[in-house]
Amino acid sequence: MRARLEWFALIALTALVGAGWIYVSREANTGLGPTPLTTAPYVGNLAPDFTLPTIDGQAVTLSDFTAAGTPVVLNFWATWCPPCRVEMPYFESAATRHAGEIAILGLNQAEPAEAIAAYARDHGLTYPLLVDADMKVNNLYGVLNLPTTVFIDHNGIVREVLIGTINQGVLAERIEQLMD
Template structure:
């Protein structure tokens, strides 16, 4: 019988990492691709999309609260994350379908600007990308793993969240949360 080691990349506040290490977490990601659930089984959402400083691809600092105003899909990811790699082409495809009605924002707390944009270009991503090098937005959203996606309505209320998503799942959630029809030819 072989030994299997699993690595966890923890990005976030020290109290979050300590809670995970000490077994005192109040939320678990039960199944990849499904909603992040609390121990009580309720969808974990924040009432309002947080304000935090992020950095655009040109190095300018932007307040994330400026994103609010239209329905929004905010995807937290990084290039070396295998599930992020799998879902990124699907996000690019869905953005092409509904990008005029829904704002797509990619948030990357790990990679350099060049690594982030090079990877996104290879994946066909044409939506907005921002770095979160201090993990301010990542922490404020309560991110425990990657990828992590939040759905924000036009008023700034977080209406849902998810882990790994396929193209069809993403289209379905956009329709559910924002009543916007999108779809693929498949």
């Protein structure tokens, strides 16, 4: 009977500590209305908007593309990521093939613009490469693994999130689906 009482006390203490942790670590909602979305985008929901500079300092805003009815492919990458390096030529080819029909944006993970520009120059990349120096957009999108690719339709709705390297055929298929 005593062992049962000890287990009950342990479970109650654990529940109390857990509830206290949830209370202390909750996010405060300082405004009126619902708490803003702070987690990664979900398929079927609006993609979180952002503005980032390109490697040459021009500002790029996601909603500018979707407001114009242009689908977007976001590819989160880094120069030090071998799987990212494998798929970069596929994104370059797709950006050239579908210029004006779809926006392909490479979001670099916390590297300086100079390093990204050197990589682009050395590998012949011409599509927009964005600098996410403080990883705000990487965190906004919940990117934990590289590469990660997010497919967004012309209405700004996330249609698919693929984690890991994708091949040229899969990329072409997903782009065709976005353009339908």
